[in-house]
Amino acid sequence: MITVDEAKKILFSALKELAVPRSVLLPLSETLWHVTSSPVLSPLASPLFDNSAMDGFALRWESTALASQREPVILRI
Structure with a gap:
C-alpha cells in the first residue's frame, strides 16, 4: 500500500503530462478530432x-x- 502523499505525487505527475499541450504535424486526412x-x-x-x-x-x-x-441580455458588438 502507498501513502496518501505518494498517491498525490503519482496523480499530479500524471495530470501534468496530460496538461502539456503537444503539437504534432499531421496530414490533412488524419486530422479528424x-x-x-x-x-x-x-x-x-x-x-x-x-x-x-x-x-x-x-x-x-x-x-x-x-x-x-422576459429578461433578454444586451451585448456589445
Missing part, C-alpha cells in the same frame, strides 16, 4: 463580396446563460 495549435489564415476572402448569409457573430455561452424572453 484534432484542433490547430495556431491560427489558420486564408490569403483570400471568401466570399469575395459582402454577403450577409456568410456574416455573423460568435459569443460565449456564459454571456447568454441567464437570458430569457
Whole structure:
C-alpha cells in the first residue's frame, strides 16, 4: 500500500503530462478530432463580396446563460 502523499505525487505527475499541450504535424486526412495549435489564415476572402448569409457573430455561452424572453441580455458588438 502507498501513502496518501505518494498517491498525490503519482496523480499530479500524471495530470501534468496530460496538461502539456503537444503539437504534432499531421496530414490533412488524419486530422479528424484534432484542433490547430495556431491560427489558420486564408490569403483570400471568401466570399469575395459582402454577403450577409456568410456574416455573423460568435459569443460565449456564459454571456447568454441567464437570458430569457422576459429578461433578454444586451451585448456589445
